[in-house]
Amino acid sequence: MAPDASIARAAVEAGAPTNPTEAKVRELAKAALSEGRVDYLIGWRHGYDRSQVIPGFVRTPEEADQLVVNPLVHHNLVTFLKRNMPDPPNARVGVCVKGCDSRTLVALLQEELVDKERIYVIGVPCQGTIDRRTIEKAFSDEVVDLAFTPETVTATTRMGETKEFQKADLLRKQCSVCHYPNPRYADDMAAEPVTPRAEGELTWPAIEEFEAMAPADKDAVLAEAFGKCIRCFACIHVCPVCVCWDQCVCRSRRPALVGQRVAPEENLMFQMIHMFHVAGRCPSCGACDQACPIEIPLYLLHQKMNKELYDMLGFEAGLELDQKPVFQTFDVDDPLGEH
């Protein structure tokens, strides 16, 4: 019995491919699995119904038919590689990456946190992923099916109510201004490169409103947002570039950087530790925003951090394999501070 057979039973069958990229991903996955190049492959599959997508681990060529690629595939699967200890040890792992996912993978490869020889990467050019929670909020009933066209998303609820959304209105914050929809690193590509939604200088429209606030107002917004945090650690667990694990200073009492009290100060401190520790690796893929069960606006922090790194040194994380992470190197002529 396949190890994840119980999940396979709960999940709905994917059926025939709905788009050429999906078909190609399945084909590449089947080839890699049947030729024995990988022990298993991590992709995306449907959850309990067709409106949901979850990470899917496929171990046989037949199971590869369960893989899907659609605008719901926001999950950054690189997070399953970050421990540098595939299960079982020495397993060769296949993984599907979108543009932002590939940047986190490149960031891990730069620091040799993932063994390049043990992974097989399928690159999936990305047309932008959507936030399912935006759709959920439009209905009092449960959404059970989503159908996609290039520009629209049609949602169907359990009671049969349907509603059409413009995909542009549902895009995740970083997707609407994405400069790198095409994987920066992949062994095989599942489709031709797509045109980025944005070109030229990077912009961060999602944080502009917050940036313009007075210090006291920012303080109030953050206190309210981070007061809700329950310190479930989903954000750091799902973060593909947050790699310290057992040595995580957030759970350490020596040094006690984070108190045990769950209050806005400690929670914001906890999150700033996360931000400073992934600075130089984080490409603002938004995995933490998606993982947060109470939708704390973490993008306010990581987008600001990346904006300032870009502004300071023109640095963008995870673009090239031979690039040095920003805090692991220096230039005596850095235009920073007093001289």
Add this chain to the structure above:
Amino acid sequence: MAQATHTNQAAGTTPSDAEGGVKVVGIVCNWCSYAGADGAGTARLKQEYELRLLRVPCTGRIDPLFALKAFEKGADGVLISGCHPGDCHYSEGNYYARRKFELLDRMLPHLGIEPDRFKYTWVSASEAARWQKVVNEFVGQVKALGPREGRAL
């Protein structure tokens, strides 16, 4: 046994603990700024007394999170100082540190902390007068803002 003659020491408090006072944390490197501060003291250069110094081996040892932790614990201002770029006792510690401090400097206003509450600068061992100026200016601007209130961090 000699009695503590300084009134404030005897009471275990400094005037900054009084109502409306500010607390400023200074994190300085052993080789330059601490020696500079020592020089300023030896030369009896008058300085604002709200600053409490923490000595570390090198600015490269200073994690930006130290400053954040100080703010979280109630500091009203944080001053970081070390050797001038190029003069690091360990050759390059402050070059690495400079990038981190600059990011911190840009992130703090985003967390609702006024830009005047944080400063990173360079003071060498021979610059006692400069140390006095840096301290008086920085503590002065923190005093002007007063203690922090209603804070998220």
